Amino acid sequence: MRLALVIPFLAAAAALGADAHAEKKTVASGKTQVVAKAEGKEITLTELRIEMARLGLSPTDPDAERIALESLLNRVLLAGAARAAELHRKPETMARMYAAQDQALADYYLALASQPPEPTREEVDDYIRENPSLFAERKVYDFSVLTLETKNFNEKALTPLFDREPDFTRLAAVLDKAGARYAIAGATQSGAAFPAPIREQLAKYAPRDNIVITGDRETQIMKIVGARNEASDPAEWPPVARRLLIEAATAKRAEELMARLKKDARVAYYRPSAAPAAAVSPKKK
Numbered sequence: 221m222r223l224a225l226v227i228p229f230l231a232a233a234a235a236l237g238a239d240a241h242a243e244k245k246t247v248a249s250g251k252t253q254v255v256a257k258a259e260g261k262e263i264t265l266t267e268l269r270i271e272m273a274r275l276g277l278s279p280t281d282p283d284a285e286r287i288a289l290e291s292l293l294n295r296v297l298l299a300g301a302a303r304a305a306e307l308h309r310k311p312e313t314m315a316r317m318y319a320a321q322d323q324a325l326a327d328y329y330l331a332l333a334s335q336p337p338e339p340t341r342e343e344v345d346d347y348i349r350e351n352p353s354l355f356a357e358r359k360v361y362d363f364s365v366l367t368l369e370t371k372n373f374n375e376k377a378l379t380p381l382f383d384r385e386p387d388f389t390r391l392a393a394v395l396d397k398a399g400a401r402y403a404i405a406g407a408t409q410s411g412a413a414f415p416a417p418i419r420e421q422l423a424k425y426a427p428r429d430n431i432v433i434t435g436d437r438e439t440q441i442m443k444i445v446g447a448r449n450e451a452s453d454p455a456e457w458p459p460v461a462r463r464l465l466i467e468a469a470t471a472k473r474a475e476e477l478m479a480r481l482k483k484d485a486r487v488a489y490y491r492p493s494a495a496p497a498a499a500v501s502p503k504k505k
Contacts, residue, residue, distance in 0.1 A: 330474055341458075355452065361409055368400060
């Protein structure tokens with residue numbers, strides 16, 4: 221069995237095993253609203269929290285405030301130096317500033333408008349039951365991963381050399397003979413770390429089955445060499461399920477919002493190279 225996907229090179233997916241204890245922790249706060257001062261400008265706790273959100277830092281991360289404050293200080297110092305050089309008066313700089321202001325406003329509105337209602341306990345329980353590969357039946361997979369240049373991957377010719385084989389011995393011999401560059405490495409990964417389509421397919425797979433991930437430059441063939449149950453505490457499942465439900469609902473609401481706004485605004489495209497493919501009329505023959 222083999223799952224072939226034409227997607228960019230797969231990076232490690234977002235980790236889903238949130239620690240229940242981490243949910244209860246909070247970042248230590250100072251006793252004053254002013255957390256730092258630079259160039260005579262005070263940086264407040266509110267600004268620090270906003271910067272943490274902008275950077276996507278979790279309040280449960282003990283280093284979050286430190287990272288956010290460093291980012292704020294860098295911005296204050298660089299902006300001060302730019303003003304001293306009167307860069308803020310240049311037309312290009314002003315255009316950038318207006319664009320940044322609009323982007324910040326747009327991001328904030330989208331975050332507020334796409335915020336879904338809190339999922340009910342029944343919805344959380346249903347999600348846990350409907351996604352066993354994330355919870356009760358979560359597995360850890362051991363892979364043998366062969367990576368080669370996509371231009372050298374001929375699916376029809378090479379698939380029989382690895383599809384039902386225990387390893388990449390036959391495929392490697394052919395690649396060696398052809399002088400094609402490749403690398404083989406081992407990897408261990410929780411199935412929960414993969415995007416839903418791959419995760420659900422993996423749950424049906426067994427050793428010797430493969431996932432083929434084709435990118436523009438490289439193709440990865442991930443052969444399952446072992447699979448075992450991943451221990452997890454059922455007490456940790458509800459917070460994870462809640463977070464995933466909110467993320468999915470937020471993405472859906474954001475997509476629906478943008479579709480409605482574009483429709484209401486009657487967006488028109490005048491540059492074919494910049495317009496969505498669906499908005500470009502086909503050429504007449």
